[in-house]
Amino acid sequence: MFNNVIVRRPARSLVDGITSAPELGKPDYELALKQHDAYIEALKSCGVQVTVLEALEEYPDSCFVEDTAVLAKKCAIISNPGAETRRGESALMVDTIKKFYSDDQIEYIKSPGTMEGGDVMMVGDHFYIGLSARTNEEGCRQFKEALAKYGYTCSVVSLEEVLHLKTGVNYVENNNMLVSGEFIEKEDFKSFNKIIVPVEEAYGANCIWVNDTVIVPEGYPTVEKGIRDAGYKVIVTDTSEYRKLDGGLSCLSLRF
Ligand code: CIR
Numbered sequence: 001m002f003n004n005v006i007v008r009r010p011a012r013s014l015v016d017g018i019t020s021a022p023e024l025g026k027p028d029y030e031l032a033l034k035q036h037d038a039y040i041e042a043l044k045s046c047g048v049q050v051t052v053l054e055a056l057e058e059y060p061d062s063c064f065v066e067d068t069a070v071l072a073k074k075c076a077i078i079s080n081p082g083a084e085t086r087r088g089e090s091a092l093m094v095d096t097i098k099k100f101y102s103d104d105q106i107e108y109i110k111s112p113g114t115m116e117g118g119d120v121m122m123v124g125d126h127f128y129i130g131l132s133a134r135t136n137e138e139g140c141r142q143f144k145e146a147l148a149k150y151g152y153t154c155s156v157v158s159l160e161e162v163l164h165l166k167t168g169v170n171y172v173e174n175n176n177m178l179v180s181g182e183f184i185e186k187e188d189f190k191s192f193n194k195i196i197v198p199v200e201e202a203y204g205a206n207c208i209w210v211n212d213t214v215i216v217p218e219g220y221p222t223v224e225k226g227i228r229d230a231g232y233k234v235i236v237t238d239t240s241e242y243r244k245l246d247g248g249l250s251c252l253s254l255r256f
Pocket of ligand 1: 019167248250
């Protein structure tokens with residue numbers, strides 16, 4: 001059960017965000033704002049309190065707040081983004097996180113360790129962390145060590161094809177997991193009920209579970225059907241402008 005969500009409004013500088021897919025074009029800022037409004041409404045309808053932070057023009061990717069921290073029930077772990085242009089974003093999230101966690105519940109990933117929250121998938125008291133272009137071995141080690149203090153366990157999953165772990169695999173509770181591409185056959189996930197995402201809908205693997213509703217991006221009918229067939233209530237919302245920057249539904253919020 002999540003009670004709280006933190007989001008950050010997209011900045012006008014969003015158009016200069018990092019992308020691996022320039023062929024999709026630059027995001028339309030006005031449309032991105034409208035999509036952000038709808039995203040917030042979708043979250044609110046799932047019964048969470050949404051904290052909306054001001055846009056940060058100096059950080060084009062700062063609306064992707066998921067990468068700045070991992071917020072668990074017993075602790076918060078502040079990340080250290082592997083992307084140079086995003087490194088300052090985590091420190092700017094600390095004051096907000098302190099409204100929900102005491103100082104002795106907050107841990108920090110430090111250089112040379114790097115970690116981005118998009119690489120972390122929570123499954124109950126166990127956390128999977130992706131060893132990626134953004135999260136390095138030292139970041140994984142520090143993350144695991146920090147979690148252990150609170151009784152949480154962690155395993156490292158290597159990934160090759162996607163930006164972050166949750167770009168390709170997402171847990172939607174009740175032992176159900178959306179899996180795409182390189183994650184379909186991964187040994188790490190063999191005990192879950194898999195909802196397989198076809199390659200042409202790969203972006204749709206990034207859905208979020210919020211209190212028994214699953215929020216699904218618009219335009220991924222196989223994913224949507226798989227989620228409905230698994231018995232969830234579904235809210236569909238458009239994230240086309242964020243997709244242009246490799247961002248999806250999970251990236252746009254911290255849920256805890
Ligand atoms: C980046 O490359 O950092 C942003 N353009 C996208 C971040 C997506 N975040 C996520 O998957 N958690």
